[in-house]
Amino acid sequence: MTLKQIFTSAVGRKLTMGLSGIFLILFLIVHVGLNACIWANDGGEMFNRAAHFMGATVVMRILEVGLFVFIFIHIIQGLMLEVSNRSKRGTAYAVSYGNRGSKWYSRSMGLLGTIILLFLVIHWIDFWIPSRFTGVEDVTLSDGKTVHNLYALMQNRFEVTWIVVVYILGCISLAYHLAHGFQSAFRSLGVYNKKYNVMLTNFGYAFAIIVSLAFIMMPVSMYFHWLS
Amino acid sequence: MEHNTMNLTLKVWRQKNANDRGNFETYQVSDISSEMSFLEMFDVLNERLIREGKDPIAFDHDCREGICGMCSMYIDGKPHGPWTQNTTCQLHMRAFKDGDTIVVEPWRAKAFPVVKDLVVDRTSFDRIIQAGGYISVNTGNAVDANALPVEKEKADAAFAAAACIGCGACVAACKNSSALLFVSAKVAHLALLPQGDPERKTRVVNMVAQMDKEGFGSCTATGACEATCPKGITIENIARLNKEYMVASLTSK
Ligand code: HEM
Ligand code: SF4
Ligand code: FES
Numbered sequence: 001m002t003l004k005q006i007f008t009s010a011v012g013r014k015l016t017m018g019l020s021g022i023f024l025i026l027f028l029i030v031h032v033g034l035n036a037c038i039w040a041n042d043g044g045e046m047f048n049r050a051a052h053f054m055g056a057t058v059v060m061r062i063l064e065v066g067l068f069v070f071i072f073i074h075i076i077q078g079l080m081l082e083v084s085n086r087s088k089r090g091t092a093y094a095v096s097y098g099n100r101g102s103k104w105y106s107r108s109m110g111l112l113g114t115i116i117l118l119f120l121v122i123h124w125i126d127f128w129i130p131s132r133f134t135g136v137e138d139v140t141l142s143d144g145k146t147v148h149n150l151y152a153l154m155q156n157r158f159e160v161t162w163i164v165v166v167y168i169l170g171c172i173s174l175a176y177h178l179a180h181g182f183q184s185a186f187r188s189l190g191v192y193n194k195k196y197n198v199m200l201t202n203f204g205y206a207f208a209i210i211v212s213l214a215f216i217m218m219p220v221s222m223y224f225h226w227l228s
Numbered sequence: 229m230e231h232n233t234m235n236l237t238l239k240v241w242r243q244k245n246a247n248d249r250g251n252f253e254t255y256q257v258s259d260i261s262s263e264m265s266f267l268e269m270f271d272v273l274n275e276r277l278i279r280e281g282k283d284p285i286a287f288d289h290d291c292r293e294g295i296c297g298m299c300s301m302y303i304d305g306k307p308h309g310p311w312t313q314n315t316t317c318q319l320h321m322r323a324f325k326d327g328d329t330i331v332v333e334p335w336r337a338k339a340f341p342v343v344k345d346l347v348v349d350r351t352s353f354d355r356i357i358q359a360g361g362y363i364s365v366n367t368g369n370a371v372d373a374n375a376l377p378v379e380k381e382k383a384d385a386a387f388a389a390a391a392c393i394g395c396g397a398c399v400a401a402c403k404n405s406s407a408l409l410f411v412s413a414k415v416a417h418l419a420l421l422p423q424g425d426p427e428r429k430t431r432v433v434n435m436v437a438q439m440d441k442e443g444f445g446s447c448t449a450t451g452a453c454e455a456t457c458p459k460g461i462t463i464e465n466i467a468r469l470n471k472e473y474m475v476a477s478l479t480s481k
Contacts, residue, residue, distance in 0.1 A: 005433075005477065006477060009436055009437065010406070010436060010440050010445065010446035011408075011436050011447075011469065011473045012473070012477070014446055014470065015473075015474060081446060084446070085403070085404035085405075085448070086404075087338075088339070088404055088405035088406075088443060088445040089337060089338065089405050090336060090337065091250075093305065093333055093336055094252065094331055094333060095304055095305035095331050095333070096305055097305050097306055097401055097456070098305065100306060100455070101306070101401055101451065101453075101455035101456055102403075102450035102452040102455065103450070103451075106448065106449065106451070107452075109448060180449075180450075183449075184448070186467075187449050188449075188470055189470065189471075190467055190468070190470045190471025190472075190475075191467055191471075192464045192465070192467035192470075192471060194464055197464065197467070
């Protein structure tokens with residue numbers, strides 16, 4: 001048994017998908033919680049403070065590198081797995097099994113992941129690159145601290161209709177990706193107890209819907225100027 | 229028993245040999261009894277083809293009682309046809325109505341190449357079993373059945389996994405042509421029992437390696453295999469295999 005097998009065997013590949021997937025889920029929890037600060041309705045003060053904290057310490061920077069490593073592993077492994085799995089059939093069936101045996105979104109993880117990836121590229125260009133590299137205008141908080149005004153950047157980007165639409169589509173894809181992926185990740189890591197699998201499946205549905213809806217409501221509430 | 233006869237249209241995959249491209253042929257069959265099995269309907273059609281001097285349709289079968297796993301047919305988009313937890317040989321024509329068109333294809337997977345018509349080569353499964361799906365014991369007198377106590381719950385789970393008949397329907401149903409339901413049934417069956425314990429780690433690693441070599445895909449946990457399996461093997465077995473594989477790989481030298 002070698003390290004190579006973890007990345008290349010049919011089962012090992014899924015271990016890396018499941019592990020990286022769960023790491024991304026943990027990240028989503030932090031991300032959605034932090035962004036929910038925009039609804040404090042304080043002109044973005046709480047959100048900007050929280051966002052500043054997320055980039056301020058060395059610990060956060062290390063975690064950010066870890067996040068990128070896991071995203072990279074998940075994307076590369078996911079796309080390779082999809083290509084490899086698709087190559088195994090040979091001649092296609094004339095009549096497909098379709099939805100009788102499985103849910104459409106469980107059979108579309110590669111497609112859903114690719115839509116999420118396209119969304120992520122736009123998302124990085126809009127927010128991550130300005131905040132790390134090209135610069136965001138500053139704002140002075142009530143306690144005199146100067147931080148990046150990411151709230152204003154959000155307001156600015158979410159004025160644009162097509163960007164809001166892309167975000168909504170990206171988040172719907174995420175919802176379906178997680179509706180299957182959440183419980184699948186635990187199976188990949190060896191959770192075989194039926195009782196837990198039922199619980200994880202139901203929890204996964206709730207998680208997928210709540211997190212994706214929360215993310216969707218961010219651009220939507222800015223687009224319609226629901227925030228002061 | 230209520231009984232009726234029906235006329236049906238069959239679209240059957242015909243392929244002379246592994247290198248032939250193959251195509252669908254359409255056959256009209258009449259006076260098929262609702263109480264015939266699906267294979268008996270093929271027997272009737274083949275008798276006629278032989279009388280007409282044509283090549284009969286090749287298909288696999290052996291026991292015709294749902295236990296050998298030979299009767300591989302992908303019927304109207306589902307391995308072993310429309311009924312659940314059922315094999316093709318135990319599928320009865322009452323599952324269909326007069327005038328129906330039924331499409332019959334072989335299992336489709338590169339690891340199961342077509343030999344002829346509906347017959348596929350499933351020796352890849354045999355090689356996976358040879359890679360570790362056994363226990364090594366000295367032969368001799370059978371030991372007393374009660375010499376090795378087994379917890380009831382484990383015995384039941386092992387027995388349920390051992391019900392797999394190696395038919396390959398799971399591969400046929402899976403979008404990835406994955407053999408993991410089959411392999412996991414074998415791994416779980418032996419991992420749950422004391423007799424399987426000594427070779428527990430090498431078994432799972434070697435069987436998965438052979439499975440990869442044969443060209444089967446990996447598991448996306450869609451559940452299609454479980455829904456089509458004639459023996460009700462559950463995908464919890466695959467999660468168990470994942471755990472066995474992880475433990476084996478983390479603790480190997
Ligand atoms: C924040 C974003 C994402 C999250 C939270 C996420 C989460 C997950 C989880 C939990 C799984 C289940 C893993 C398993 O079954 O073991 C999964 C599977 C998968 N992900 Fe993602 N994912 C994300 C983005 C992506 C992206 C960008 C791609 C790239 C194209 C992708 C491609 C895939 C594929 C192909 C699978 C299925 C693998 C299989 O066949 O089982 N995902 N994802
Ligand atoms: S797991 Fe079920 S479908 Fe797969 S080979 Fe065994 S009996 Fe057939
Ligand atoms: S012929 Fe043996 S299971 Fe169908």
